[in-house]
Each structure stands twice: as structure tokens, then as C-alpha cells.
Amino acid sequence: MKDSRKEMRRPLQSGEQTSTRRLESSVFILSVTVVGVYWIVDSLLFAMTTANGTFFYRFFHPGMDEVLSRLLVICFFVFFGSHVAHTLRQRQEADEALAGVEEKHRTIIENIEDGYYEIEPTGRFAVFNDSFRRITGYPADQLRQLDYRRLLTPAETEKVIGVFNKVDRTGRATKDLGFVIVRKDGALRWVETSVSPIRGQGGVNAGYRGILRDVTRRRQADALKQEKMAAEAASRSKSEFLANMSHEIRTPLNAIIGMVELLLGSSLSHEQREDLKVVHSAAYSLLAVINDILDFSKIEAGKLELERSAFNLRDFLGEALKILAVKAHEKDLELAYRVAPDVPDRLFGDAHRFRQVLLNLVGNALKFTDSGEIVVLAQKKSIQGNRLVLQVAVRDTGVGIATGKQALIFEAFRQADGSTSRKYGGTGLGLAVSSQLVKLMGGQIAVKSELGKGSIFHFTVDFDVDEEFMAIDGTVLPDEIDPTGLRVLVVDDNATNLKILCEMLASWKAVPRPAASVKEARALLEKENNNGTGFELVLIDSDLARPGALSLVKTIQASAEKPARIIVMLTTKTVKETDRFQEAGACATVTKPVRPSDLLDAIIQALYADEPGFQMPEGRSSLGPDLTLPPLDLLVAEDTPFNQKFIRRLLENWHCRVTIVESGRLAIDALAHHDFDVVLMDVQMPEMDGLTATARIRELEKGTGRHVPIIAMTAHAMRGDRERCIDAGMDEYVSKPISSASLIETIRRVVPLFEKDPEQEGSKALPVSADDGGELKALLAAFNNDSDFFKDVADMFISDYPPMVNTIHRAIDKKDRELLRRTAHALKGMARNFQVDDAADAALQLEQAADREAFDEAQNLSRKLGDELKAFESHLRKMIAAVGDGRSGKRAEG
Incomplete structure (x- = not known):
């Protein structure tokens, strides 16, 4: 506390002690001196007034009365001196006690975290401690000259001045006055203070004092607590909203995707097929966004749980990457994977979430890579007992990521930069979800990248190893097969x-x-x-x-x-x-x-294969899985009309008999009058939902020995939905949008299947003549062996490509980069449709030249492209004629 009197107290106490000791000595000396002077004067007077008396006789032979009087004087002075010394010592002790109390109070005030202040009646600060200076942010010299009103916001000034006036008027202190002050740096702080009056002589106002406490953190904590409560309430509402919206969005998506798939399997014109492919792709893109949002919400709420199942690593990676192989090969990218030989193959963990992370990373690599390769590498980081830490890296040759942006891409809704986001699209959730999933699986994810030189995303995950396959790398050779030395x-x-x-x-x-x-x-x-x-x-x-x-x-x-x-x-x-x-x-x-x-x-x-009696070893087949169904009798409980139509078309294409009802109650009634092989039960329906209906069906089956397989169909995708379906008595579960492959596999798991009907193996190829080395046959297969469709599209190609070539020449002359790139890209797609690889490659090179604005190079490429297409035109006309001859022959036979 700034008070000059405290600085002088210690020297004053030392002087008082010295003065007291001197006074005691002076009183004693004075008394002795007075007695001595009196003694001498008395002896002189005696000698002068007595005839035969002498000075020395009187001085050395005083009478008893004189001795007593002189002793009395000495005692008086000694007593007086002692009293004075005692009085001074008491004063000194009182001063020292007062100084101790003041020092104690000063130390306390200086060391408390709260600020102490005294304000003069004029409004200036007279006394303050270091905490007060820290809270206000002003140095001591400025604070002494500062009027307290300078610390107040305009909104608070009137309130605080009113409280000070009330204290002055009533003489009573005020506690817990809260207001906002403005620090010297401009920051606002919430404070609480007490205000007490300082009274001078005669009760006159001498100022105010108080304790000032910074309560900003408490206010923020209270605000955070309120926000947390609001957030928890919002999170509960959000979970309910997401569950409902998942159902509401997935239900129409199920119909969109399903109906488009059915239409794509029918006879369509080229334009119709291309338009439907766009719709199909857009629907799946929307579904991917919905899945990312749902996963992110579940992770954020801490409600996503990992599953545990066995899988073979090498086959698993191959199956996962085949999902993206089509897109990779469309962009002429090499997609490959490698698993180190020392990595065990049979693992236990959440394969679904592992696939999700892998596909997110590879999908990102595909999005940002225009040429080169994408390689997935899996190797053993460590293994202890049967616990494997697997390190996986996804390496691409794409555009790369700037160093300063690499940390941002793992945040939700963030991408490397705005322009890239606009060019490549995406929600920015994929990597955020992947990062959280990797953490849930006990690992970490990171990226190494350089602009223009590609990226390497690498992450680790923990898996348990099947102890029986601990030393096996995944490919078990049959006993009869020995490729040694091959x-x-x-x-x-x-x-x-x-x-x-x-x-x-x-x-x-x-x-x-x-x-x-x-x-x-x-x-x-x-x-x-x-x-x-x-x-x-x-x-x-x-x-x-x-x-x-x-x-x-x-x-x-x-x-x-x-x-x-x-x-x-x-x-x-x-x-x-x-x-x-x-x-x-x-x-x-x-x-x-x-x-x-x-x-x-x-x-x-x-x-x-050429050896007599050859058979593929057990468990191995060069054919794909058999996805046919016997002519089953199915009951479908579904309330949405367009889902009813899709399910009916899909099941009837599989030669099944279909009965559709609109509620769980009607499903119970239908089962009471007819035996069905399988029931497909929607979960959310009016009157009676699927869960309630299933529980009622299981009750009715008790004692009858019957058990009809029930498969849940639901657009819900939240945690616990599958468990609720199984607990209700359902046998299996498929989520909407329903994948035809997923549905047929699920049906195969709950009902026994018959042998495949050889007559349903598929249609034979159209008879064609003059097939050039099988080229026409392969090309027709790409058009679903629909000769009319092939001829229409071929005629369209012949009529459309020359104007497009002319547009390319015009774009090069005008140096119109965008027109050149767009037209070359369109011609590349047309050439790919007809398997004209040389022309497609030239168009691709032309597209890349447009991106580089290499118009001189583009001039040569455009001539090459024109020549390739012109040469293919004559070849295509021969194939059109051959298809026409084949059709004519077929009609003639009829």
C-alpha cells in the first residue's frame, strides 16, 4: 500500500528508544548535580555566616538534616525520571503495537487477491494495493491521478455513482455491488465490490474504501454452465431430430435409388441411361453426406460403439478397394495395395469402421488425383501377444496440401482452402469422421504432403490376431498346388x-x-x-x-x-x-x-483347368457369388407407396410372389390366413409399427412350432436400432436405402435356397455376322446386347463428333481454354463408350493441354484426334451394317 508514513516509522521508533535512555541518565545526573550544587552553596554560606566555621568543615561534616534533605532531593529526581521513562516506554510500546497492527493489515491488504482501494471525496484514488492495480491494468503513478469514473462503462456509471451517494447519505456500507470496468488495455472485466464510508473529524465525509473482486471467470463459468445445459438439451433434441430425419430422408432415397437401379436394368436410350446414372450418382452422394453427418453426430455425442468380428485383412482390402476401382480406372489411375508379408491375415476388430476410414482416404485421394497412382500400404508397427498395431498408409500423386493447411483438414467442415472446396466439392466431414474413428480404434492419423507432389495419409489401428493364424500371411495354398519354382x-x-x-x-x-x-x-x-x-x-x-x-x-x-x-x-x-x-x-x-x-x-x-477331372479346390471359385433366389412367397409390410412399388418390382424380378400390406396389424392378419416364406417388415408404420407387430407374431407362434423369418427394413441408422429389431424377435436387419445385393444376401441367410435354374442363366448374345475378332461382340455386350440401342447411339456418334472436332479447332484458334477442355472431355467420354482407346487417349491429352493452356501442343493433338475418330467412323459403319445383317437374318429365320 502506498503510504509514506509507514516508510518513516522504523527510524522514529529507534530515536524514541535512544531518547528514553538519555532521559533516564539525564534525570539521575541532574539530581546528583542539584544535590552537589546545593551542598557547595550550603558549605559556602556556612563559612560566610559562621565566625569559626570553615567551608571544608561544613562540606565534609554536614549535619543529619542536611544529609536527609539532600537524599530527599536525589530521590525526588530519581522518582520523577523513572516516571517519565516509564511513561515514554508505555508510549513506545503502544506505538510499536499500533505499528505492528498497521503492518499486519498492510501485509494482508497487499497480499490478498482482491483489490483494496480508498477514494478521496473528489473521486481520485488515495490508497490501493497491487491487486487493484492488476485488476484495473493501470500503473501506480497513473492510478493516483485517475478519477474512478474513468473505469466505468457508460451503462454502469449512473448505477455506481448512485450507490456511492447512498453510502455517503446513509453512512452505511454496501456489499456485493456488481458492475463492469474497463481496463487500461480496453478489456472489460466483471467485478464485485463493497463500499464503506470514511469519516473525518465531526463526521465529515473523508472518502470511501472497499474491496474489489474480479468475478469474470465465475461469470464465464456460470455462462458456460448455462450453455452446457442448453447444449445438452439441444443434443437430446438433435439426436431425436437426426433419428427422425434419417428415416424421413432415407425413405424417399430408398425409392429413388431402387427405382433408378431397376430402370438402369431395362432397355433405355443413351441419353436416358446417362441421365439416370447422374441421378443414381447424386442419390448415393446424398446418402454418403447423410451417413457422414450421422456418424459425426454419434461420435460427437460419444454414442458410437465399435463392433468386433473376424476378417481376413488381404481379401478385405481387395474387396474394399474394388468399390472405388471403377472411378479410379475412369480417371486412368492405377489403384493398388500391398500388405507386408509379416502381417498376420486373420484379425478381430470393427471391419466396417476400418473400411469406412480406408474408403474415405482413398476416395479423397481419387478426388484430388488426376494422374499417376494411389497405393494403400499396410504393415506391422508392433505386435505384443495377440495384439497387433497395424499401420496403414494411403499414398497418392495428387495436388498435395500446403503445410499450413494440413492441420485444418481433420477439423469438421474444413478443407484445404475455399477454391479447392469449390472445385472438388464435399462436406469436409469425411476426414473429421475418419480421425475420430481412428482414435476410437486406438490409433492416430496424420498426413505428409507437399503441394504438387501428392500426399500420404497414414494411420494406426489396434486389432486382435486370431492365434491360430498368427504366423500365416493370408494365402493358404491347397495341398495339391505347389507354385515353387514356377x-x-x-x-x-x-x-x-x-x-x-x-x-x-x-x-x-x-x-x-x-x-x-x-x-x-x-x-x-x-x-x-x-x-x-x-x-x-x-x-x-x-x-x-x-x-x-x-x-x-x-x-x-x-x-x-x-x-x-x-x-x-x-x-x-x-x-x-x-x-x-x-x-x-x-x-x-x-x-x-x-x-x-x-x-x-x-x-x-x-x-x-485343362487337366481331366479338374475342380477348383474347396472354398475357391473363379465365379462370383450366386445371387439368385428360388420362387419364394414373401409378405412385405410397407406403408410408403413408392417403396411398395420398388420392393414389388425388385422381388418380382427375382421371380418371387409378393403380397404387400400397409401396417403391422395387416401383416398379422395376412399371416393368420397364409403361410409366407419370409416377411419384410418396415419398422415405422401407422396403426402398428414393425417392432410391435413382430413381438405379437412371435407371441402367436408360441406352441405352434412355426417360425416365419422376419427381416427388418428401416431407414433409421442410429445406435441400437439393429439391437431393438433383434430383441423384438426379428431375424435379420437391412437399412434403407435398400441395396439389392444386401437384401438378397440377407434373404439367403434366413431361408434355404434351391438349385439355380439353368434356364435363368441369362440371355444369349445376339447373332451377328462379320464380327471382327470378337470386337463387335464385346462392344454389343457393353450395350446390353441391344442392337437397336447400339445402332441409335452409333448413328448419334457419327453425326455428333465432326461438329465437336470443329469446335475444338475453333477453341484453339480463340485460345478458349474452357471450351477446349470441355469439348475434349466430352469427346473422351464418347470414345470410351465405343472402346476407341487411342482416340480417348488423344482426347485426354488434349484436355490436359487445355488445362496447361498449351495451345501449340493442342493443335497437333486435335489433328491426331480427328484422324483417329475419322478412321474409327468407317470401322463403326461396318459394325452397324453387320448388326443390321444379323437382325435381318434373325427375322428371316422367324
């Missing part, structure tokens, strides 16, 4: 995929030899044939650069007496060319990204 030529122009394939073959103890081009492959074949060894198996990528994979297959078939067995690795773009490769001599095909089990199946088929 000489294999692997041809792939992507270095990463080439390395992965060779590593896979080497793990089976085969002897792979890599080749990065057709030219290199031919050189290795010639060298091995000259050495007399040759290759027993050749693995060829279908997307090799010219002269292409088909040319290499034909070369191998023609170059040796006993040609090597050939496996072709197809992409989703070239899978329709399977027949062409098989006719050229390929023994088996496998779709990229290549799973080890698929490759092993293809090797077995290629090497042993």
Missing part, C-alpha cells in the same frame, strides 16, 4: 503394381521376372525361349500402352511350340473385353486391384 513373366507399366505382384508371387516361392512394357516383355520372352527355358505363366496388365496387351497375348500364342499360360489383369474399363482376351489365348483373368486369393485362383485355373 517361372512367371509379369508385365505391367506401373512400377508400384509390378513390384507388388512380383513380391506376391515370390511369397509363394515362384520365380517372377518383371517387364514394364510390351517391348521389354518380348525381349525377355525371346531370351528365355533361346535359352530353352521359357516361361510357364505370363501375367499381363490389360491397359498396356501400344501395341497393347492383346497384341502381346497373340505374340505369346504364336511364338512358341508350347506357349506359356496367360493370365490377363483387367480393369473395370477393360473387363468387357474378357471374351477378346480369351479368344486370343488367355486362360484366365483377374480384376485389379489384384487380391492374392483371386490371383491364386487364376493361376490354378490357368495351369490346371
Whole structure:
């Protein structure tokens, strides 16, 4: 506390002690001096007044009376001095006690966290402690000159001045006065203070004093508490809202997606098919957004729980990536994955959430990568007992992310920057959800990236390892299959995929030899044939650069007496060319990204299919799953008209008999009068919901020995929905929008199936004449073997491409980058539809040149594109004529 009197107190006390001691000594000396002077004077007077008296006689021989009087004087002075000294000591002790109390109070006031202040009647601060200065933010010299009104906001000034006036008028203190002050730095702080009057002589107002407390944090905490309560209430409302909205949005989406899928399976014109594909894609995009929002909400509320099931890592990764393979191959991107050999294959964990994270990262990589490759790498970070920490990385060659933006992308609704968001779209939730899911699975996620050089997203997850498969890398070879020493030529122009394939073959103890081009492959074949060894198996990528994979297959078939067995690795773009490769001599095909089990199946088929009595080993098949159904009698309880229509069409396409009712009560009535094989029960219906109806059905079945399988159909996707359905007595659960594959698999799980009817194997290809090496047959297959559809689209192509080529020339002349890019992109799609790969590649290069504004390069590419299309036009006209001849022949036969 700033008070100069306290600074002088210690020297004053020291002086008082010295003065007291001096006074005691002075009184004693004075008394002795007075007695001595009196003694001398008395002796002189005696000598002067007495005839025979002398000074010395009187001085040394005083009478008894004189001695007593002199002693009395000394005692008087000693007593007086002692009294004075005692009085001074009492005063000193009182001063010291007062000083101690003041020092104690001063120390307390200086060290309390609250501010202490005294204000003069003029309004200036007379006394204050350090806490007061800290709260107000002013230094001491400025605070002494400051009027307290300067600390108040305009809104608070009148209130505070009124309280001070009331204290002055009543003489009573006021407590808990709350108001806002403005610090020197301009910050606002909530404070509470007490105000007491200071009275001077005669009761005159001498100012005010009080204790000032900063309660800003308490106010903020109270506000946060209120906000938390409001947020919890909002969270409860949000959960209810999300559950209802999930149902309301998914229900029409179910009809949209289902009906579009049914229409896509029918005969359509090219424009109709393309428009429906846009609708289909948009519906699934909307569904993905809904799923992200629901997952994010569940994670945010702490209500997302992980499941635990067994899965095989290598096959799981292959299946997951095949979902995105179509999009990757449409962009001419190589999509591959590699699992390190020392990673156990049989794992326990939440495969669904693991897939969700993986697809989010790969999907992002696809979105931001226009050329190159996307590779998923899985390796063992650590393993203790049966607990595996798996490290997964998704590496792309895309646009990359600026260093300063890398932390933002894992936040909800955030992307690298606004322009990228507008160009590529997306909600910004995918990575936020992935980050939270990885944390739930015991791992961490991060990114390494550089602008223009791609990105590597890597994360870790914890899994339990099946102890029986602890040392197995995933591909168990059948006893009768031994690829040890098998000489294999692997041809792939992507270095990463080439390395992965060779590593896979080497793990089976085969002897792979890599080749990065057709030219290199031919050189290795010639060298091995000259050495007399040759290759027993050749693995060829279908997307090799010219002269292409088909040319290499034909070369191998023609170059040796006993040609090597050939496996072709197809992409989703070239899978329709399977027949062409098989006719050229390929023994088996496998779709990229290549799973080890698929490759092993293809090797077995290629090497042993011609042997008498050959059968694929048990548990292995080169065919896809059988998704046919027997003619079941199904009851569908569904209240929404467009869902009724979709379900009826879907089930009738599977040759099932369908009865539809609109409520749970009607479903109970229908079951009372007819035996159904399966019941598809919507959960949310009027009159009686699906859960209540199922519980009632199970009650009625007691004692009868019957049990009709009931499959729940619900648009709810919140935590616990599946459990509630199963607890109610349902056998299985499918969520809306209903996937046809998911529904048929679910039905297959609850009812026994009959043998597949051979007559339902599918339609035979249309008879065509003059098929050029199977090319027309493959092209017709891409058009669902619909010759009318093929002819219409072909005629449209012939009429549309010349004006588009002219538009490209005009765009180059005007240096119109956007027009050039857009037209080249459209021509690329048209060429891909007709499998004109050379023209499509030229259009792609032209599109890329437009992006770079390389108009000189574009001029040469446009001429090349025109030449390719013109050459294909004459070839296409021959195929149109061949299709017409085939139809005529067919009509003639009829």
C-alpha cells in the first residue's frame, strides 16, 4: 500500500528508544548535580555566616538534616525520571503495537487477491494495493491521478455513482455491488465490490474504501454452465431430430435409388441411361453426406460403439478397394495395395469402421488425383501377444496440401482452402469422421504432403490376431498346388503394381521376372525361349500402352511350340473385353486391384483347368457369388407407396410372389390366413409399427412350432436400432436405402435356397455376322446386347463428333481454354463408350493441354484426334451394317 508514513516509522521508533535512555541518565545526573550544587552553596554560606566555621568543615561534616534533605532531593529526581521513562516506554510500546497492527493489515491488504482501494471525496484514488492495480491494468503513478469514473462503462456509471451517494447519505456500507470496468488495455472485466464510508473529524465525509473482486471467470463459468445445459438439451433434441430425419430422408432415397437401379436394368436410350446414372450418382452422394453427418453426430455425442468380428485383412482390402476401382480406372489411375508379408491375415476388430476410414482416404485421394497412382500400404508397427498395431498408409500423386493447411483438414467442415472446396466439392466431414474413428480404434492419423507432389495419409489401428493364424500371411495354398519354382513373366507399366505382384508371387516361392512394357516383355520372352527355358505363366496388365496387351497375348500364342499360360489383369474399363482376351489365348483373368486369393485362383485355373477331372479346390471359385433366389412367397409390410412399388418390382424380378400390406396389424392378419416364406417388415408404420407387430407374431407362434423369418427394413441408422429389431424377435436387419445385393444376401441367410435354374442363366448374345475378332461382340455386350440401342447411339456418334472436332479447332484458334477442355472431355467420354482407346487417349491429352493452356501442343493433338475418330467412323459403319445383317437374318429365320 502506498503510504509514506509507514516508510518513516522504523527510524522514529529507534530515536524514541535512544531518547528514553538519555532521559533516564539525564534525570539521575541532574539530581546528583542539584544535590552537589546545593551542598557547595550550603558549605559556602556556612563559612560566610559562621565566625569559626570553615567551608571544608561544613562540606565534609554536614549535619543529619542536611544529609536527609539532600537524599530527599536525589530521590525526588530519581522518582520523577523513572516516571517519565516509564511513561515514554508505555508510549513506545503502544506505538510499536499500533505499528505492528498497521503492518499486519498492510501485509494482508497487499497480499490478498482482491483489490483494496480508498477514494478521496473528489473521486481520485488515495490508497490501493497491487491487486487493484492488476485488476484495473493501470500503473501506480497513473492510478493516483485517475478519477474512478474513468473505469466505468457508460451503462454502469449512473448505477455506481448512485450507490456511492447512498453510502455517503446513509453512512452505511454496501456489499456485493456488481458492475463492469474497463481496463487500461480496453478489456472489460466483471467485478464485485463493497463500499464503506470514511469519516473525518465531526463526521465529515473523508472518502470511501472497499474491496474489489474480479468475478469474470465465475461469470464465464456460470455462462458456460448455462450453455452446457442448453447444449445438452439441444443434443437430446438433435439426436431425436437426426433419428427422425434419417428415416424421413432415407425413405424417399430408398425409392429413388431402387427405382433408378431397376430402370438402369431395362432397355433405355443413351441419353436416358446417362441421365439416370447422374441421378443414381447424386442419390448415393446424398446418402454418403447423410451417413457422414450421422456418424459425426454419434461420435460427437460419444454414442458410437465399435463392433468386433473376424476378417481376413488381404481379401478385405481387395474387396474394399474394388468399390472405388471403377472411378479410379475412369480417371486412368492405377489403384493398388500391398500388405507386408509379416502381417498376420486373420484379425478381430470393427471391419466396417476400418473400411469406412480406408474408403474415405482413398476416395479423397481419387478426388484430388488426376494422374499417376494411389497405393494403400499396410504393415506391422508392433505386435505384443495377440495384439497387433497395424499401420496403414494411403499414398497418392495428387495436388498435395500446403503445410499450413494440413492441420485444418481433420477439423469438421474444413478443407484445404475455399477454391479447392469449390472445385472438388464435399462436406469436409469425411476426414473429421475418419480421425475420430481412428482414435476410437486406438490409433492416430496424420498426413505428409507437399503441394504438387501428392500426399500420404497414414494411420494406426489396434486389432486382435486370431492365434491360430498368427504366423500365416493370408494365402493358404491347397495341398495339391505347389507354385515353387514356377517361372512367371509379369508385365505391367506401373512400377508400384509390378513390384507388388512380383513380391506376391515370390511369397509363394515362384520365380517372377518383371517387364514394364510390351517391348521389354518380348525381349525377355525371346531370351528365355533361346535359352530353352521359357516361361510357364505370363501375367499381363490389360491397359498396356501400344501395341497393347492383346497384341502381346497373340505374340505369346504364336511364338512358341508350347506357349506359356496367360493370365490377363483387367480393369473395370477393360473387363468387357474378357471374351477378346480369351479368344486370343488367355486362360484366365483377374480384376485389379489384384487380391492374392483371386490371383491364386487364376493361376490354378490357368495351369490346371485343362487337366481331366479338374475342380477348383474347396472354398475357391473363379465365379462370383450366386445371387439368385428360388420362387419364394414373401409378405412385405410397407406403408410408403413408392417403396411398395420398388420392393414389388425388385422381388418380382427375382421371380418371387409378393403380397404387400400397409401396417403391422395387416401383416398379422395376412399371416393368420397364409403361410409366407419370409416377411419384410418396415419398422415405422401407422396403426402398428414393425417392432410391435413382430413381438405379437412371435407371441402367436408360441406352441405352434412355426417360425416365419422376419427381416427388418428401416431407414433409421442410429445406435441400437439393429439391437431393438433383434430383441423384438426379428431375424435379420437391412437399412434403407435398400441395396439389392444386401437384401438378397440377407434373404439367403434366413431361408434355404434351391438349385439355380439353368434356364435363368441369362440371355444369349445376339447373332451377328462379320464380327471382327470378337470386337463387335464385346462392344454389343457393353450395350446390353441391344442392337437397336447400339445402332441409335452409333448413328448419334457419327453425326455428333465432326461438329465437336470443329469446335475444338475453333477453341484453339480463340485460345478458349474452357471450351477446349470441355469439348475434349466430352469427346473422351464418347470414345470410351465405343472402346476407341487411342482416340480417348488423344482426347485426354488434349484436355490436359487445355488445362496447361498449351495451345501449340493442342493443335497437333486435335489433328491426331480427328484422324483417329475419322478412321474409327468407317470401322463403326461396318459394325452397324453387320448388326443390321444379323437382325435381318434373325427375322428371316422367324
